[in-house]
Each structure stands twice: as structure tokens, then as C-alpha cells.
Amino acid sequence: MTMTASHLRAIALQWADLHEAVGAPATAATLDAGSRGHLARLDRLDPEQLELEYERHQAAHLRTLERGPDQAGEHPTPVRLAVLDTMRAVEDALVGCADQTAAVVQRSPTAYAPRSWPAADRARRDQLARADALDLRRWRYTGCRTAPYAALWLLARVTRAAGPFTALPEWEERRIAAVR
Structure with missing residues (x-):
């Protein structure tokens, strides 16, 4: 053939x-250079800063869960x-x-x-x-x-x-x- x-x-x-x-949904099979850099930056933070960073990300995540799909704002594409x-x-x-x-x-x-x-x-x-x-x-x-x-x-x-x-x-x- x-x-x-x-x-x-x-x-x-x-x-x-x-x-x-x-x-x-899009999935990441491996960490790219940006993800590695972000993780390296998190490793350099002291525990207090790390806690603040975690809380900031957690708050952002909770805001996306509170918002309904019909509300205005950024939403991931369904395709x-x-x-x-x-x-x-x-x-x-x-x-x-x-x-x-x-x-x-x-x-x-x-x-x-x-x-x-x-x-x-x-x-x-x-x-x-x-x-x-x-x-x-x-x-x-x-x-x-x-x-x-x-x-x-x-x-x-x-x-x-x-x-x-x-x-x-x-x-x-x-x-x-x-x-x-």
C-alpha cells in the first residue's frame, strides 16, 4: 500500500x-517549560508567601465555580x-x-x-x-x-x-x- x-x-x-x-477537555501530558518555571518559583517562596499564593489561586477557582455558565465573564470553550x-x-x-x-x-x-x-x-x-x-x-x-x-x-x-x-x-x- x-x-x-x-x-x-x-x-x-x-x-x-x-x-x-x-x-x-484539553489535558497536559507533561509539564512544559512555563509550568516548570512556575513550580520552581513556588519552590523559592517562603511558607507564608506560598500560603498567600495558594489562597489567591483557591479564591479564583471558587469564583469560577460560583458563576453560572449563563453569566458574563471568561469561560473555557466547550470544544x-x-x-x-x-x-x-x-x-x-x-x-x-x-x-x-x-x-x-x-x-x-x-x-x-x-x-x-x-x-x-x-x-x-x-x-x-x-x-x-x-x-x-x-x-x-x-x-x-x-x-x-x-x-x-x-x-x-x-x-x-x-x-x-x-x-x-x-x-x-x-x-x-x-x-x-
């Missing part, structure tokens, strides 16, 4: 995890904006790439039969045209336009899955690989 294919597959499989991460912004950027890039790729490789649906054809031939042709237009392997420019769907559709193009498509040109495959 190529690196492009594995990246597209990972997006499709792990998108639900990102949705969960959007609402999860992780960095994760949400990243998800939106990835989704926009994938859907845009799928739109451009479909314009290059997806063939037009089979046309319906003209009225001048015999009834039996026209019925067969119209049935084929309906099936071709409703083929689930086609990229739709409306409807389901999500990152996992776009990633799976692009994965099918990169792996050359069968469908109503022409061969994926090499330059188009490089463009899909470069989507960020």
Missing part, C-alpha cells in the same frame, strides 16, 4: 476519534478549537481534491435513449442509464461531502478500484498525495 493510500485510509478510520477529541479547525481544514482539502479529481476521471453517466428507439431497446438503455447515474461509486457534488467519504473515494481512485472512471493520470495521483 502506498503512503498516500495509507494516509487516506487512516483519515477514514480515525475521523470518529477526532470527533470525540473535539469535545474532550477544542484547534482540533475543530484542523478537522475543517482537512475536510475542505479532501472534498476539494475529490471534486477536482472527479472532474478529471469520472465519466459522464450514460445518456437515456431517444424516443425514436424501439420500446424494448429504449427500456433497456434507460434502465442502464438509471443504474449508471445512481452508481454509488460516483462522486457526488451534493449530499454526503464529508472527510471520511472523500478519503475513501480518493483511496478507491488511488488503488484503481473499478467504477465509472477513466485511468487516474500520474499527475493527478501526485496532486492527491500533496493534499494537506
Whole structure:
């Protein structure tokens, strides 16, 4: 499996995890340099100053607990904006790439039969045209336009899955690989 294919597959499989991460509170796995500096400063304080610092932080914490969520003032965001912004950027890039790729490789649906054809031939042709237009392997420019769907559709193009498509040109495959 190529690196492009594995990246597209990972997006499709792990998108639900990102949705969960959007609402999860931010947690610090390790102490950063700012936290270490703050702890070092606290270590240098005498016990009286340390007690005052603790009381100040405790009072600030209690004030946030007293305030209802509908009151004015600073509140933590209920979502992780960095994760949400990243998800939106990835989704926009994938859907845009799928739109451009479909314009290059997806063939037009089979046309319906003209009225001048015999009834039996026209019925067969119209049935084929309906099936071709409703083929689930086609990229739709409306409807389901999500990152996992776009990633799976692009994965099918990169792996050359069968469908109503022409061969994926090499330059188009490089463009899909470069989507960020």
C-alpha cells in the first residue's frame, strides 16, 4: 500500500476519534517549560508567601465555580478549537481534491435513449442509464461531502478500484498525495 493510500485510509478510520477529541477537555501530558518555571518559583517562596499564593489561586477557582455558565465573564470553550479547525481544514482539502479529481476521471453517466428507439431497446438503455447515474461509486457534488467519504473515494481512485472512471493520470495521483 502506498503512503498516500495509507494516509487516506487512516483519515477514514480515525475521523470518529477526532470527533470525540473535539469535545474532550484539553489535558497536559507533561509539564512544559512555563509550568516548570512556575513550580520552581513556588519552590523559592517562603511558607507564608506560598500560603498567600495558594489562597489567591483557591479564591479564583471558587469564583469560577460560583458563576453560572449563563453569566458574563471568561469561560473555557466547550470544544477544542484547534482540533475543530484542523478537522475543517482537512475536510475542505479532501472534498476539494475529490471534486477536482472527479472532474478529471469520472465519466459522464450514460445518456437515456431517444424516443425514436424501439420500446424494448429504449427500456433497456434507460434502465442502464438509471443504474449508471445512481452508481454509488460516483462522486457526488451534493449530499454526503464529508472527510471520511472523500478519503475513501480518493483511496478507491488511488488503488484503481473499478467504477465509472477513466485511468487516474500520474499527475493527478501526485496532486492527491500533496493534499494537506
